[in-house]
Amino acid sequence: MTWLPFWPPNASTTASTVDAITFGELALVILVLLLVFGMMFTFVIRYRRGSTADRSHRVAKTWYFEIGWTSATLIAFLVLFAFGAQAYLYLYKPPKADLELYVVGKQWMWKVQYPGGQREIDSLHLPLGKTVRVVLGSEDVIHSFYIPAFRVKHDVVPGTYETFWFKPTQLGDYQLECSEFCGTDHAKMIGTVHILSPTDYAKWLSNEGTEPTLAQQGAALFRQYGCSGCHSERSTIHAPLLNGLYGSYQHMADGRTVFADERYIRDCILLPASQRVAGYPPVMPSFAGQIPEDDLMKLVAYIQSLGAAKEAP
Amino acid sequence: MSAVTAGPSETYLTNESSIASWFLTKDHKRIALLFFASVTAFFFIGGAAATLIRLNLINPAGNLLGADLYNRMFTMHGIVMVWFFLIPSIPTTLGNFLIPLMIGARDLAFPRLNLGSWYVFNISGILALYFIIAGGDDTGWTFYTPYSTLFSNSHVIAAAVAVFVNGFSTIMTALNFVVTIHRLRAPGMTWFRLPLFVWAIYATSLVMLLATPVLAMTLLLIALEHGFGIGIFDPNLGGDPLLFQHMFWFYSHPAVYIMILPAMGVASELIPCFARRPVFGYRGMTYALVAIAVVGFFVWGHHMFTSGMSVFAGIVFSFMSFIVAVPSAIKVFNWTATLHRGSISFDAPMLYALGFVGLFTIGGLTGLMLATLPIDIHVTDTYFVIAHFHYVMVGGTVSAFFGGLHYWWPKITGRLYPEMWARGAAILTFIGFNITFFPQFILGYLGMPRRYYSYAPDLQTWNVLSSAGASILAIAYLMPLFYLGWSLLWGPRANANPWRATGLEWRTSSPPPEHNFERTPVVTTPPYQYNPEDDSYVAQDGAANA
Numbered sequence: 001m002t003w004l005p006f007w008p009p010n011a012s013t014t015a016s017t018v019d020a021i022t023f024g025e026l027a028l029v030i031l032v033l034l035l036v037f038g039m040m041f042t043f044v045i046r047y048r049r050g051s052t053a054d055r056s057h058r059v060a061k062t063w064y065f066e067i068g069w070t071s072a073t074l075i076a077f078l079v080l081f082a083f084g085a086q087a088y089l090y091l092y093k094p095p096k097a098d099l100e101l102y103v104v105g106k107q108w109m110w111k112v113q114y115p116g117g118q119r120e121i122d123s124l125h126l127p128l129g130k131t132v133r134v135v136l137g138s139e140d141v142i143h144s145f146y147i148p149a150f151r152v153k154h155d156v157v158p159g160t161y162e163t164f165w166f167k168p169t170q171l172g173d174y175q176l177e178c179s180e181f182c183g184t185d186h187a188k189m190i191g192t193v194h195i196l197s198p199t200d201y202a203k204w205l206s207n208e209g210t211e212p213t214l215a216q217q218g219a220a221l222f223r224q225y226g227c228s229g230c231h232s233e234r235s236t237i238h239a240p241l242l243n244g245l246y247g248s249y250q251h252m253a254d255g256r257t258v259f260a261d262e263r264y265i266r267d268c269i270l271l272p273a274s275q276r277v278a279g280y281p282p283v284m285p286s287f288a289g290q291i292p293e294d295d296l297m298k299l300v301a302y303i304q305s306l307g308a309a310k311e312a313p
Numbered sequence: 314m315s316a317v318t319a320g321p322s323e324t325y326l327t328n329e330s331s332i333a334s335w336f337l338t339k340d341h342k343r344i345a346l347l348f349f350a351s352v353t354a355f356f357f358i359g360g361a362a363a364t365l366i367r368l369n370l371i372n373p374a375g376n377l378l379g380a381d382l383y384n385r386m387f388t389m390h391g392i393v394m395v396w397f398f399l400i401p402s403i404p405t406t407l408g409n410f411l412i413p414l415m416i417g418a419r420d421l422a423f424p425r426l427n428l429g430s431w432y433v434f435n436i437s438g439i440l441a442l443y444f445i446i447a448g449g450d451d452t453g454w455t456f457y458t459p460y461s462t463l464f465s466n467s468h469v470i471a472a473a474v475a476v477f478v479n480g481f482s483t484i485m486t487a488l489n490f491v492v493t494i495h496r497l498r499a500p501g502m503t504w505f506r507l508p509l510f511v512w513a514i515y516a517t518s519l520v521m522l523l524a525t526p527v528l529a530m531t532l533l534l535i536a537l538e539h540g541f542g543i544g545i546f547d548p549n550l551g552g553d554p555l556l557f558q559h560m561f562w563f564y565s566h567p568a569v570y571i572m573i574l575p576a577m578g579v580a581s582e583l584i585p586c587f588a589r590r591p592v593f594g595y596r597g598m599t600y601a602l603v604a605i606a607v608v609g610f611f612v613w614g615h616h617m618f619t620s621g622m623s624v625f626a627g628i629v630f631s632f633m634s635f636i637v638a639v640p641s642a643i644k645v646f647n648w649t650a651t652l653h654r655g656s657i658s659f660d661a662p663m664l665y666a667l668g669f670v671g672l673f674t675i676g677g678l679t680g681l682m683l684a685t686l687p688i689d690i691h692v693t694d695t696y697f698v699i700a701h702f703h704y705v706m707v708g709g710t711v712s713a714f715f716g717g718l719h720y721w722w723p724k725i726t727g728r729l730y731p732e733m734w735a736r737g738a739a740i741l742t743f744i745g746f747n748i749t750f751f752p753q754f755i756l757g758y759l760g761m762p763r764r765y766y767s768y769a770p771d772l773q774t775w776n777v778l779s780s781a782g783a784s785i786l787a788i789a790y791l792m793p794l795f796y797l798g799w800s801l802l803w804g805p806r807a808n809a810n811p812w813r814a815t816g817l818e819w820r821t822s823s824p825p826p827e828h829n830f831e832r833t834p835v836v837t838t839p840p841y842q843y844n845p846e847d848d849s850y851v852a853q854d855g856a857a858n859a
Contacts, residue, residue, distance in 0.1 A: 006755040006775075018687045022758075025685060029678045036649055036674055040667065043652035047588070047845070048659075055590075055654045055845045062594040065650065066643065073642040077635040077681070084685035085628045091687060092624045107464070141460040142554060144619060144694060148760020151691040155620045157555065158459060159548020162621045175769065179694040179762040181453050183464060184380045187765035271551070288549065 011170035011195065012150035017087050019151070025080060091152075094165040097133035099126070102214070102297040105136065105143035105156040108185040110176065111294060115301065117211035122191030124176065127201035128168055135262050135300075136162045139293045144180035147193055155180055161263045161300075168195045218302025221295055225287065239284065240277055246307025251278040260307075265300050324727065324824040339424035340827055345410035346725075347431050351438060352406060355397035358445075360790065362390035367749075367783040370776045375767035383766035384451035385467065391454030392472060396479045397441060399710055400568060401434065403575035404521075405486055407717045408514045410725060412490060414818035414825065415508050417499025417834040422492040430485035437479035444471035453764060455565070458546040458557040462535055477532045480525045483571075487521035490514055499817070501836035505599070506853065508816050508840045509592065512599045513578025516606040520567045520574070523610070528564035531557065555620055562613035570609040572706055573673075574602060576713030577644060580666045583716055584648050585841040586814045587663035588655030589848060592841045594647045601640035601647075608637040618689045627686060634684035641677050645670060656845035660812075661735035665716025668743045672708025676701055679754065697757025703750045712742065715793065722797065723807030727824040730804060734796040741789035748782025815842055815852045 010019055046053050059065065101124070102113040112120045126132055136145055138158040146153040147166070154164040178189035196204060211217070222228050230239035245260050253276040258264055268275045269291065272284035291299070325342045335343060365386050369378045378386060409427065413420050421427050444450055450472035452461040461469050494515045498507070507515075534545050535557075544550025546557040585592045592598060614622060614630030648670050657663070679701040682688050692698060716739075722730050752775040761772050768776070810819040815838075821830050837855035844850065851857050 006759065008759045014687075018691050021685060022682070022688055022691075025682050025688065029682065032678060033674065036645060037671065039649050040652060040670070043649070043655070044657050044659075044667070047652065047655050047657050049589075049656045053654075055656060058590060058654045058845075059593070059650070062597070062650075066594050066597045066647070069646045070639065070643055073639050077638060080681060080685055081632055081635045084631060084687055088627060088631070088686035088690075089624065091690070141464050142457060146694075146760070146762065148691070148695075151687075153619050153690050153693065157548075157621050159554065160621070175760065177760065177762050181384075181457070181460070181764040183451070183460060184384065186384070187375070187380065187762075187767045274551075 009149045009170065009172070009174065011168055011172065011174055012152065013167045013169060014091060015149065015151040016169075017090070021083055021087055024083070028076070028080070094133055094163075095131050097165060098130035099132050101132060101134045102294075102301065103134055103136050103145060103156075104139055104293045104297065105145065105178065105189075106139035106293070107141065107183050108178070108189040110145070110189070110191050113214055113294060113297060114205070115214050116205055116209045117213045117217060118205060118208040122176070124191065124193045125201065125204050126168055126193065126195055127198050128171055128195050131165060131167045133163060133165045135297065136164075137293045137297060141182045142180050143178045143182050143189065146177045146179040147174055148177070149174040153179055161266055163262065171195050171197060214298055214301040215305035218298035218300070218305070221299050222302055225291065225299075227299070230284070237283065238280060240280055242303050243306045246304040248307070252276060253278045253280075262300050262304070265303050266296060269296065269299065323826060324822065325827045326727070326824050328827050337428070339420070339428055341409050341413050341421045341424065341427055342725075342825065344427050344431055345406050348401065348405040348409060348434070351431070351435060352398050352402050355393050355438065359390050359393035359398055360787065362386050362393065364783065364787060366390060367780040369766060370768070371780045373768050373770045373773050373776075378766060380766050381451065384764070385449030387764060388450050388453050388472075389445055392450070392476065393441065395454055395568070396476055397438060399572040399706055400483060401486075402710065402714050403579060403717065404490070404514055404517060405430070405434070407579065407714075407721060408490065408575060409486070411721065411818055412493055412511060412514060413497070414821070414829055415511050415816055416494065416497060416502050417817045417830065417836065418493065418497035419828050419830070421489045422497055423489050426485050426489050430482045430489070433478060433485065434482035437475050437482060440471060440475035440478060444468040444475060447471060455561060458535070458554050459548070462538065462547060473532050473535065477529055480529050483521050483525050487518035490518040491522065499834050499836055502853075505596065506836055506839050509581035509595070509598055509602070510578035512602050513574045513581070516602045517571050517574040520571050520606050520609065524564045524567040524571070527560060531560040531564065534560075555617070555622065558617050558620060559613070562616045566613040566616065567609050569702070569705070570605055572710050574605065576669065576710040577602065579713040579717040580648060580669050582816070583662045583666035583720055584651050585843060586720075586812055587660060587666070588652050588657050589843040589845040589850070590651065590655040590841075591843060592647065593650035593653070595839065595841070597643060598647055601643045604640040605637060608633065608640070612637050615684055615689070618686060619693055631684055631686050635681070638677060638681055638684070645674050645677070654845060656848060659736070661730075661732060661739050662716045662720035664736055664739035665712050665719065665742070668739065669709055669712040669716060672704050672712060672746065676704030676709060679704065692757050694762055695757035696753040696761050696763060699763050700750045700753035700757060703753070708746055708750070715739070715742065718793070720812065721818070722800070723811045724818055724823050724825070726801055726804070727807055728800045728804030729807050729811065730800040731796050734792065738789050738792040738796075741785060741792070745782050745785030745789050749779050749786050750782070752776070752779045752782075813850060813858065815840055815850050817853050820852055820854055820856070
């Protein structure tokens with residue numbers, strides 16, 4: 001559809017799904033508009049005052065028509081709803097990710113961290129045809145991560161992590177935008193997404209990547225913030241070990257069972273009192289306000305890497 | 314032309330002439346005019362902000378206003394247009410003037426409350442002017458936390474207080490309408506003989522009464538968080554920023570129906586009168602109004618599909634949004650069918666009403682696209698949404714307001730307006746509106762976010778087109794100010810029923826006497842008893858006029 005002057009580039013699997021639904025719905029909208037406007041125009045011309053058209057035998061029992069068009073619209077709307085809901089479920093059920101990105105939004109920039117430890121601001125380099133999972137965090141207000149060419153958008157909410165995914169299908173540079181008003185330079189919180197071929201991507205990574213990986217940086221922070229003082233085998237304090245935590249189900253002291261994802265790990269660090277694991281005393285202090293968002297993401301990446309280690313014996 | 318006898322020489326406009334007789338009046342008709350002056354002033358303040366917004370967006374660099382001033386401008390436009398024009402516009406002016414006349418009452422149930430509502434409205438208006446003059450607010454009309462509570466350096470508190478106070482005026486007026494419609498209907502004016510405008514104002518008032526307190530609570534909770542450090546919306550205090558969005562939209566989505574339902578009521582009066590036939594499916598129209606008002610309370614989450622709300626909630630809110638569109642579709646079909654076998658004339662009110670139906674239909678259908686989850690993810694918070702709600706709010710509500718103003722102008726002022734000028738303004742409104750807002754659908758799908766003072770240069774063509782349309786629209790909205798002003802002084806005198814319409818408001822002189830009717834009318838007939846075959850009609854008090 002790129003030949004249309006008013007159609008954005010279609011550069012992800014999501015974009016194809018969304019465009020297909022948009023086209024279907026646009027066709028229906030145009031059909032209904034033609035029907036309604038066609039009837040209106042016919043009537044106002046035919047029955048204009050002074051015309052000789054027959055005005056007797058006006059519809060007496062209107063409810064025949066009313067029930068007819070009420071049920072017709074209801075059915076049509078339910079079909080649209082079903083298509084939309086089905087696609088929404090698909091968009092929210094992420095396939096296995098090839099690459100996991102950590103993005104922090106702050107007034108007014110996007111800070112991107114790669115698993116290999118590479119970092120960028122207002123720019124993303126991504127390989128073609130790979131499923132990218134994004135973990136979003138905010139340092140201040142609500143932002144929204146929006147790539148129009150991919151038809152994906154997700155709000156970045158302070159105090160929690162949001163995750164979503166996409167899969168680029170076209171090489172090229174695409175605009176990244178903040179779409180939730182975030183203050184003075186909201187309109188300047190833009191960036192570029194560069195989709196590279198896998199070889200170019202590998203080249204780019206090696207040019208950038210002299211730092212330790214994100215998990216290694218997280219491991220250093222794990223010692224620096226004193227986490228390892230309790231969460232280790234040699235510790236005398238009764239604290240859970242974190243090996244294999246990520247992606248497991250945890251039983252809470254209050255009886256809940258929760259899935260240990262990024263958001264859970266984040267809450268454990270910042271709001272430990274609300275996330276007490278069954279069988280452990282409430283001794284962990286809160287780290288709220290002490291760890292910047294990008295360090296927090298490194299810690300999460302480290303704890304995540306401990307989970308992955310367990311899965312592959 | 315009309316068989317109605319001429320009323321007394323003392324009309325509500327001339328019976329007293331002191332300044333106090335206006336500012337302390339308890340006459341609903343005079344209060345309607347007071348409200349009319351207030352909301353018109355705010356319409357032009359909000360319109361001035363819109364003009365600056367469109368001027369700024371002619372240039373992709375957006376350097377006419379720059380970031381901070383632009384952000385204050387769209388916030389001012391939103392707050393003023395939503396709370397100081399759209400919500401009060403039709404109910405407090407046409408509703409105030411017409412409800413007692415249409416149901417055959419002498420006044421609203423609580424005349425002092427009615428006057429009080431105008432004073433409260435003006436207090437909130439002064440607070441609004443204060444926050445504007447003091448330097449403005451840059452949060453957008455949605456006040457999303459934590460930006461509004463912790464990060465904005467603008468006059469957020471003043472703006473919030475203005476909106477908070479404004480809500481009391483809304484509630485006072487709504488309560489008055491509900492009680493009036495329940496208690497003061499003339500003998501024989503049963504529920505299913507009420508003109509649809511009365512039904513629409515009734516449904517609107519119920520929504521106002523039930524939704525507005527939630528807005529007040531939300532603003533109070535923000536104050537509690539600020540003043541006492543109780544964590545409600547601030548994540549650093551253990552609060553949840555999404556809770557604010559839920560509470561805000563629990564009010565603000567029904568508020569959308571507060572803005573559009575009265576417009577539907579106006580269209581339902583105008584179309585049968587100028588098509589000279591009964592409205593198609595009267596009962597269905599009343600059920601649809603009530604259905605919209607009720608279901609409208611359960612769709613607020615469709616503003617939050619990308620916010621991180623649960624997938625399940627997203628699906629439920631999408632479903633409810635499709636359901637609420639059904640009664641709106643019914644109304645469009647019924648208005649269209651009302652044209653069938655009518656005898657249609659194209660006076661200015663009818664042009665506005667037909668424009669209303671067309672633009673509302675486009676707004677509604679694009680609303681369906683927004684209710685479809687994957688499309689919404691792409692276009693929410695872009696110009697697509699802006700285009701959609703301007704089709705409903707401006708193309709719909711403002712068109713209907715102008716249509717109603719022209720239609721009841723002879724009743725309100727006792728003067729006729731110059732028809733050709735009015736038709737010209739109506740057609741110009743329609744043209745200017747479409748050139749302004751249609752390009753914004755395209756901009757939105759291309760991915761231009763809203764609330765951007767600058768944008769990518771390849772989007773300039775559509776933005777310039779939109780701004781050009783806005784200049785036409787501005788002229789079309791200024792025109793009535795001149796020719797209606799002229800009519801006020803020099804327009805020909807109107808008789809009691811210049812449109813040969815059936816409602817009780819036309820059964821008294823133009824302008825009506827202070828107590829509306831010489832004797833209380835007795836209603837014997839359903840509304841809209843027009844006959845297109847011989848151009849006769851039967852008024853609601855049973856008087857036949859051939």
